[in-house]
Amino acid sequence: MRFISEPIEPVVATMDTSRIAIGEPAMPTLFKWRGREYVVVEVFETRRQTSHCRCGSDEQYVRRHWFKVRTADGSVMQIYFDRQAASAREKKKRWWLYSIIEQSA
Numbered sequence: 001m002r003f004i005s006e007p008i009e010p011v012v013a014t015m016d017t018s019r020i021a022i023g024e025p026a027m028p029t030l031f032k033w034r035g036r037e038y039v040v041v042e043v044f045e046t047r048r049q050t051s052h053c054r055c056g057s058d059e060q061y062v063r064r065h066w067f068k069v070r071t072a073d074g075s076v077m078q079i080y081f082d083r084q085a086a087s088a089r090e091k092k093k094r095w096w097l098y099s100i101i102e103q104s105a
Contacts, residue, residue: 001101007093008033008079024065025081033097039072049080066098074103 010028017026029040045068065081078098 001099003099004097006033006097008095008097010095011037025083027067028095031079031095038075038077040069041072042070043067044070076101 008028009032011030011032012028014028014030015026016029019025019027024046027040027043031038031040045066047066049064049066063083065083067079067081069077069079071077077100080096080098082094082096
């Protein structure tokens, strides 16, 4: 497994909106990373990362949505969606590739 932690660029026209009904973000079925396109063929694990509300209440707030996916080339990738961008300058960087297990040739 390789740790990556780099932003990915979802192809908006390929977003799967069916997950919105269960409180998850629309999931890209095609994204670009380092100039290459990756097709998601399977989502086989999802989870939410929560933390306390920043306003001081006891409520829990979903910070990230994590997905373990398989791509068309056989790679297994962990990607996540940040519910809130780290800064105004990086507001478009919401989808990230966390790690990758590449298919052996």
